[in-house]
Amino acid sequence: MGGSEQRYGDFVVVRKSGYVAELVLDRPKAMNAVSTEMARSLAAACTALGADRDVRVTVLTSTHARAFCVGADLKERASFTDADLVRQRPTTRAAYTGVLELPMPAIAAVHGFALGGGFELALACDMIVADRTAVVGLPEVSVGVIPGGGGTQLLPRRVGAARAAELIFTARRLEAAEARDLGLVDRLVDEGDDREEALALADRIAANSPVGLRAAKRALRLGQGLDLRAGLEVEDAAWRSVAFSGDRAEGVAAFNEKRTPQWPGE
Numbered sequence: 001m002g003g004s005e006q007r008y009g010d011f012v013v014v015r016k017s018g019y020v021a022e023l024v025l026d027r028p029k030a031m032n033a034v035s036t037e038m039a040r041s042l043a044a045a046c047t048a049l050g051a052d053r054d055v056r057v058t059v060l061t062s063t064h065a066r067a068f069c070v071g072a073d074l075k076e077r078a079s080f081t082d083a084d085l086v087r088q089r090p091t092t093r094a095a096y097t098g099v100l101e102l103p104m105p106a107i108a109a110v111h112g113f114a115l116g117g118g119f120e121l122a123l124a125c126d127m128i129v130a131d132r133t134a135v136v137g138l139p140e141v142s143v144g145v146i147p148g149g150g151g152t153q154l155l156p157r158r159v160g161a162a163r164a165a166e167l168i169f170t171a172r173r174l175e176a177a178e179a180r181d182l183g184l185v186d187r188l189v190d191e192g193d194d195r196e197e198a199l200a201l202a203d204r205i206a207a208n209s210p211v212g213l214r215a216a217k218r219a220l221r222l223g224q225g226l227d228l229r230a231g232l233e234v235e236d237a238a239w240r241s242v243a244f245s246g247d248r249a250e251g252v253a254a255f256n257e258k259r260t261p262q263w264p265g266e
Helices: 036-050 074-078 082-100 117-123 151-159 161-170 176-182 194-206 210-223 228-243 246-256
Strands: 003-008 012-017 020-025 057-062 067-069 106-110 113-115 127-131 135-137 187-189
Touching (some): 003 036, 012 036, 020 036, 020 194, 036 082, 057 067, 057 194, 067 106, 067 117, 082 117, 106 117, 117 135, 117 151, 127 176, 127 194, 135 176, 151 161, 176 187, 187 194, 210 228, 210 246
Parallel strands (some): 020 057, 057 106, 106 127, 127 187
Antiparallel strands (some): 003 012, 012 020
16 A cells, blocks of 8 residues: 545644554644644544544654643633633544544554643553653643543553542653653653654554454453453454454465465455
8 A cells, every 4th residue: 555645624634654544743833732623623534544444553643843742722722711612622522532432553652742631642542652752641630620631531541540540630740751660651762763663563563454453442442441241242242243254264364374464354
């Protein structure tokens, strides 16, 4: 497959290379702060990616040298009436949900500041690769709100309820090494290498069955938080969805014939 690029509004770009899509936050003049327009574009891009069966992995990146994303656009918010804020809520929520509900594996490549909604976008991905400049945190209570892009639900699933509570209640920022040690990020790489490492990881993942990858993600996400018996039922349903697929037949044939699989993706 060749490469392509499509822009969604002024602030979001999707680049495709092979079976990997790069979802780019492209509002560098505002350190990728999430405005209403950017949220709308991000949701639209995620909808299109979710429907693209050729995409096996999505990597969430950004263009600003010093920030992955600093969260909500507080300058825009300052101009809102209460009614404006209520009207905006479904738009912003759709952006975060769009990333969270991508049906294929998603990897965030984080550098610089990833704060508030910016870190929530990373948390919505399945894996987070961060470079040593990364500073992450959910500081919303320090400005009178709470994490509203999934942070109160996603962070405890990563690090446990008590640790998530401490981080959210204190609103403190964590530098990259501590974030890695506490499990807030998964891989720590040298400065400037986050995007390259995330794309390399995506390429390794994309070599596997697209049907299997989507089913495995579905089982992981739907089974999380359930009791073991219920979780195993979720896993069984996901297994049944792939057991008789073309990908399964090709995978077995390729293994027996000692060759690289040519996945039909169905």
